[in-house]
Amino acid sequence: MKETQLIMGMPIVIEVVDPGVTQDLFTMVFDYFREVDTQFSTYKETSEISRINRGEIQENEYSEKMKEVLRFCEQTKKETNGYFDIHTPSGKLETSGLVKGWAIQNAANLIKEQGWKNYYVEAGGDIQFSGRNTQGEVWNVGIQNPFSQNKEVVKIVYLDNCGIATSGTYIRGQHIYNPHEKNKVLTEVASLTVIGPNVYEADRFATAAFAMGRKGIHFIEQLDGFEGYSIDEKGIATMTNGFEAYTQKPLT
Amino acid sequence: MKKWLLSIFVIFTFASYVVYQRTNPGDKVIPENTVKQPAVADFEKGEDRDDDDDDDDDGRNAVARVAKSTQERAPVVNPQTSTSQSAPSNSSNAPSSTKTTGQYKDGSYTGKVITTIYGDVQMRAVIKNGKLVSVETLQAPNGADTSIEIAKMALPVLKSEAITVQSAQVDAVSGATQTSKGFKGSLADALTQAKI
Numbered sequence: 517m518k519e520t521q522l523i524m525g526m527p528i529v530i531e532v533v534d535p536g537v538t539q540d541l542f543t544m545v546f547d548y549f550r551e552v553d554t555q556f557s558t559y560k561e562t563s564e565i566s567r568i569n570r571g572e573i574q575e576n577e578y579s580e581k582m583k584e585v586l587r588f589c590e591q592t593k594k595e596t597n598g599y600f601d602i603h604t605p606s607g608k609l610e611t612s613g614l615v616k617g618w619a620i621q622n623a624a625n626l627i628k629e630q631g632w633k634n635y636y637v638e639a640g641g642d643i644q645f646s647g648r649n650t651q652g653e654v655w656n657v658g659i660q661n662p663f664s665q666n667k668e669v670v671k672i673v674y675l676d677n678c679g680i681a682t683s684g685t686y687i688r689g690q691h692i693y694n695p696h697e698k699n700k701v702l703t704e705v706a707s708l709t710v711i712g713p714n715v716y717e718a719d720r721f722a723t724a725a726f727a728m729g730r731k732g733i734h735f736i737e738q739l740d741g742f743e744g745y746s747i748d749e750k751g752i753a754t755m756t757n758g759f760e761a762y763t764q765k766p767l768t
Numbered sequence: 769m770k771k772w773l774l775s776i777f778v779i780f781t782f783a784s785y786v787v788y789q790r791t792n793p794g795d796k797v798i799p800e801n802t803v804k805q806p807a808v809a810d811f812e813k814g815e816d817r818d819d820d821d822d823d824d825d826d827g828r829n830a831v832a833r834v835a836k837s838t839q840e841r842a843p844v845v846n847p848q849t850s851t852s853q854s855a856p857s858n859s860s861n862a863p864s865s866t867k868t869t870g871q872y873k874d875g876s877y878t879g880k881v882i883t884t885i886y887g888d889v890q891m892r893a894v895i896k897n898g899k900l901v902s903v904e905t906l907q908a909p910n911g912a913d914t915s916i917e918i919a920k921m922a923l924p925v926l927k928s929e930a931i932t933v934q935s936a937q938v939d940a941v942s943g944a945t946q947t948s949k950g951f952k953g954s955l956a957d958a959l960t961q962a963k964i
Contacts, residue, residue, distance in 0.1 A: 643940050753931050
């Protein structure tokens with residue numbers, strides 16, 4: 517069973533292939549994403565993060581989830597030499613760089629807690645996988661072509677109980693252009709995909725590594741348990757040493 | 769002696785011009801309502817709206833529409849074209865010339881540095897004949913070599929390949945949806961400075 521809903525301004529896809537799954541599970545998980553959006557969306561005036569940014573809530577009044585997210589953001593900032601920073605110059609907080617991966621991971625945990633084994637949860641191109649697909653095989657996942665609007669795939673990886681996340685300037689990034697060279701990409705790295713032990717870890721390091729430009733893939737190379745695939749503006753991909761192991765289809 | 773006289777004349781002329789420029793700021797001021805009203809009107813036309821499929825486009829659209837309205841509004845003839853211009857300056861907040869046509873003053877305007885989760889971003893807008901003619905990226909996260917230890921690391925050679933489109937069926941696709949608000953923020957700041 518598979519369902520897509522548009523929440524947090526992006527398509528959220530849940531597929532559970534185990535027999536006997538019901539609509540209730542999907543309702544519960546999509547409700548969870550809506551809850552996260554209500555709390556963390558900087559585009560919602562009434563969200564907790566917006567209220568914090570307007571100075572209406574003091575630090576000791578923050579919800580437990582907010583405290584957790586802010587703690588994770590601080591930790592990630594330290595682990596990425598400051599490349600991951602949620603503080604804007606105006607003194608406001610922008611947690612969206614971490615909340616997406618965190619929410620996907622929590623949603624996947626909800627499904628797991630209900631006893632389901634074979635599923636994936638995707639939000640805006642970042643995905644957590646568990647078990648096997650409908651054919652009983654390891655999930656096969658495409659890395660999107662950063663130069664195409666369509667979901668064109670330029671690499672296929674086989675993922676078993678892990679997470680994948682891609683950072684880049686395309687899709688929304690195309691809003692940023694030189695009026696005279698509308699097709700010119702403003703950054704030298706078009707996209708950077710990270711495979712990690714789970715989507716939360718993959719997402720936060722993909723976000724930070726993308727900010728490092730060409731060095732980002734080397735940052736991923738030195739992280740234990742993470743592999744990456746970086747595509748530059750000329751369509752040349754650079755991969756970490758362990759990445760190719762994911763491109764081989766397992767024999768199971 | 770002739771050279772001296774010529775030099776003094778040139779210096780005096782330039783000094784007079786500078787004094788004139790400084791003491792007559794009033795002639796560049798256009799009442800606010802005549803400037804801002806058209807911009808708002810353009811904004812309300814809702815141009816460019818149909819391609820907005822996301823929820824964080826406010827900054828981008830504001831910039832895009834402002835730029836568009838400027839181009840439509842810019843007068844063709846500029847009586848001050850031959851006026852000598854002061855030296856171009858790249859320093860922050862310093863317009864490099866003072867020509868006045870359309871909605872923006874001519875010159876190049878450096879936006880403030882915006883810190884994003886991707887690092888610092890800074891943009892420069894160049895206005896010519898009242899039109900936005902170019903947007904330059906002065907600082908982008910990918911160009912930032914500072915402050916990270918990885919910059920000092922001896923980088924191992926990693927395998928590279930040219931990407932090729934695959935036709936095989938996949939269960940899911942990983943791609944990016946991240947936006948670059950910093951670019952919009954810094955550009956909007958540069959354009960605010962350029963406003964008459």
